[in-house]
Structures are given as structure tokens and as C-alpha cells.
Amino acid sequence: MTTPSRFPEPYGHSSGANLADILERVLDKGVVIAGDIRINLLDIELLTVKLRLIVASVDKAKEMGIDWWETDPALSSRARRDELTRENAELRERLARLEELEPGHVPKEAP
Amino acid sequence: MTGLRYVYAVCRPFGTPLQSQLTGIGGAPPGLLHHHGLVAVVSQVPEADFGEEALKAHLEDLDWLAATARAHQGVIDALTTVTTPLPLRLGTVFRDCSGVRSMIEAREDDFRRTLERLEGRVEWGVKVYLDPEPPEPAAAVAARPGSGRDYLRRRRESTHAQEDRWQRAEAFAGSLHERLCRYAEDSRLHPPQNSTLSTTPGQNVLNAAYLVPRKHSEEFVETVDRTKGEAPGIRVELTGPWAAYSFTGEGQS
Numbered sequence: 006m007t008t009p010s011r012f013p014e015p016y017g018h019s020s021g022a023n024l025a026d027i028l029e030r031v032l033d034k035g036v037v038i039a040g041d042i043r044i045n046l047l048d049i050e051l052l053t054v055k056l057r058l059i060v061a062s063v064d065k066a067k068e069m070g071i072d073w074w075e076t077d078p079a080l081s082s083r084a085r086r087d088e089l090t091r092e093n094a095e096l097r098e099r100l101a102r103l104e105e106l107e108p109g110h111v112p113k114e115a116p
Numbered sequence: 117m118t119g120l121r122y123v124y125a126v127c128r129p130f131g132t133p134l135q136s137q138l139t140g141i142g143g144a145p146p147g148l149l150h151h152h153g154l155v156a157v158v159s160q161v162p163e164a165d166f167g168e169e170a171l172k173a174h175l176e177d178l179d180w181l182a183a184t185a186r187a188h189q190g191v192i193d194a195l196t197t198v199t200t201p202l203p204l205r206l207g208t209v210f211r212d213c214s215g216v217r218s219m220i221e222a223r224e225d226d227f228r229r230t231l232e233r234l235e236g237r238v239e240w241g242v243k244v245y246l247d248p249e250p251p252e253p254a255a256a257v258a259a260r261p262g263s264g265r266d267y268l269r270r271r272r273e274s275t276h277a278q279e280d281r282w283q284r285a286e287a288f289a290g291s292l293h294e295r296l297c298r299y300a301e302d303s304r305l306h307p308p309q310n311s312t313l314s315t316t317p318g319q320n321v322l323n324a325a326y327l328v329p330r331k332h333s334e335e336f337v338e339t340v341d342r343t344k345g346e347a348p349g350i351r352v353e354l355t356g357p358w359a360a361y362s363f364t365g366e367g368q369s
Binding site (some may be wrong): 006022026027029030031032035036037038040041043044 | 120123168172175181189192201202207211215219230274277315316358361364
């Protein structure tokens with residue numbers, strides 16, 4: 006799908022360039038000038054490293070149906086919280102059932 | 117609403133006007149700011165997108181970043197057709213035009229030197245890919261390994277085959293690089309690209325940029341074209357002509 010554009014050619018330059026080609030140039034190369042709006046160069050460097058490593062944003066990943074971390078208790082605090090709530094409810098229910106089986110049961114008094 | 121000034125590039129004054137429909141970031145038309153015999157190519161961007169906090173957040177958003185990078189590159193491309201621009205890094209933003217002027221004053225010697233060095237030259241990108249490994253023949257898959265030893269032997273053989281292919285691709289890339297350097301004044305070897313971001317199949321073995329005088333571009337492109345199909349299982353990709361992004365730095369070999 007790469008048709009090299011021959012020089013000279015008025016427009017439609019950089020044909021065959023993918024997003025990585027463009028990002029690697031406009032983010033990584035080119036003259037660095039400190040403008041009035043400070044961009045932390047370290048941020049940009051981290052960003053390019055991240056882009057090389059992970060690529061898609063979380064939203065994009067979700068769009069693609071990749072959301073395993075949301076339900077994996079080891080990775081998501083929300084999932085971990087959900088897990089605790091669920092476990093808690095289950096234990097309460099079991100306790101309630103046990104108490105029903107023992108109508109005469111009186112909770113032991115705390116010392 | 118306040119607008120900030122986004123600077124795409126610095127150039128020498130050029131006679132040909134920019135395409136009238138050319139748009140930059142956020143659809144704003146880029147204008148030329150002449151100062152001290154240099155030209156900054158500038159457009160207005162909203163503070164809501166390019167203020168410090170907003171910009172920081174935006175940079176984490178791949179879709180926003182992709183659109184902005186393409187718009188930035190679009191303006192640079194248009195400039196490349198009429199002059200030799202010195203491209204600035206994405207996100208170079210000033211409060212107002214006087215900020216841009218002070219920047220030019222502070223860096224004008226640098227700019228002039230680099231513009232002179234790059235005058236009449238463009239950058240070409242050349243990448244070499246090792247095609248994805250061909251699927252194992254059906255027979256080999258069907259015949260289950262009889263023992264652990266068989267399995268290990270087969271694993272070893274396939275690893276060796278993969279190493280062979282990799283070595284052949286590296287040798288090819290090396291010889292191509294050498295040939296291309298004959299037409300190029302300078303070259304840079306960039307880190308290989310991640311195939312997910314480039315959405316290109318295969319493994320990127322060589323990712324190089326070449327600084328080539330315009331008058332040698334034709335020969336350069338032909339040389340790259342001739343290598344296509346030279347080596348089985350290896351793909352060569354050419355991109356460009358780019359503005360000399362990879363060669364803007366000072367004190368490089």
C-alpha cells in the first residue's frame with residue numbers, strides 16, 4: 006500500500022507514511038524551542054516511549070473490546086471493591102441462614 | 117476567548133504563496149510572520165486546547181495527538197513544496213506575536229545556519245521489514261511430536277530458521293543502507309517501529325532517514341525501487357519527501 010511519491014510532486018507528500026512515521030518526526034525530531042506554554046520535554050519523551058510500548062489509549066482499547074483489567078481484581082481497585090462487596094453480601098446471607106436454623110440461638114455476649 | 121500562536125516552522129522568505137485552502141491545527145489557516153529576514157509560519161489555536169494543563173491532558177489522548185500531528189505535518193508538507201522549512205517540534209506555542217518575534221531574535225543565528233545547511237534538501241524515510249513468518253506446513257502441524265525430545269528438536273529447528281531469516285534481513289538492510297548513503301549527504305538510524313502503532317505487518321529491521329539533495333532525489337527513489345523484490349520475505353518501504361525533521365539538530369555528523 007506504499008506508493009512512493011516521486012519528487013517533484015506538488016501535493017500529497019509523504020505518501021505511504023503511517024501514524025508512527027508522522028509521530029516519530031513531529032514529536033521526536035524537529036527544532037525544540039521553549040514556547041510560552043511549557044511542555045515538559047520529559048513528558049514528551051515519556052509519551053513517545055509509551056506510544057512505542059502500548060499504542061492505544063484506554064478508551065481505544067475498550068472500543069476494541071479489551072477491558073480485562075476492569076474485572077481483574079489484581080489490576081483494578083474497582084473490581085477489588087466489587088469483589089469485597091460481593092463476598093460481604095454472601096457472608097451476611099450465609100450468617101442469616103445459619104441464624105434461622107437455630108431459632109433459640111442467643112449471641113454470646115462480648116466479654 | 118483568547119487565542120495562542122502555534123508555530124509550525126521557520127523559513128527564509130519565499131515568493132510562492134501557500135495554498136489558499138491550506139488549514140492547520142483546528143482548521144485555522146496558517147499565516148506568515150516576517151521578522152529579521154526570517155518567516156515564522158503561525159496559526160491561532162484556542163487556549164482551551166493549548167493552555168498548559170489542557171495540552172498536557174491532550175498529549176495523553178492518542179486520537180487528539182494523531183489529528184494534531186497530521187495537521188502539523190500537513191502544513192510542513194505544504195511548505196516543503198515551496199521552500200525548505202525548518203520544522204519545529206509539535207506544540208511550540210506562544211501567547212502572542214511579540215512572543216514569536218522575541219523567539220526569532222533569540223535564535224536567528226541558529227536558524228540561519230541550519231536553514232543554510234538544509235537548503236535544497238529533503239528527507240526520505242526507508243524502512244525494511246521482515247515479513248511475518250510463513251505458517252508451518254500442514255503436515256508438520258498434523259504430525260504431533262512423538263516425545264518430549266521430538267518437540268524440543270522441532271522447537272530448536274524453528275528457532276534456528278527464525279534466526280536465519282532475521283540475519284538475512286539484517287544483512288540486506290546493511291547493504292541497502294550502504295547503497296543509499298551514496299546519494300545521501302547524511303543519514304540517521306531511528307529505533308525500529310512498533311508494528312501495532314504503524315499497523316504494518318512484519319518486523320521492522322531498519323528505520324532510517326536520509327538527507328538527500330532534491331536534485332539527487334530521483335536517483336535515490338529509483339535505487340530504493342530497484343531493491344523491491346530483491347530478497348524474498350523482505351519488504352522495503354519508502355516515505356517522503358519530508359522536511360528535514362531528522363536533521364535539524366546542531367553538531368551532528
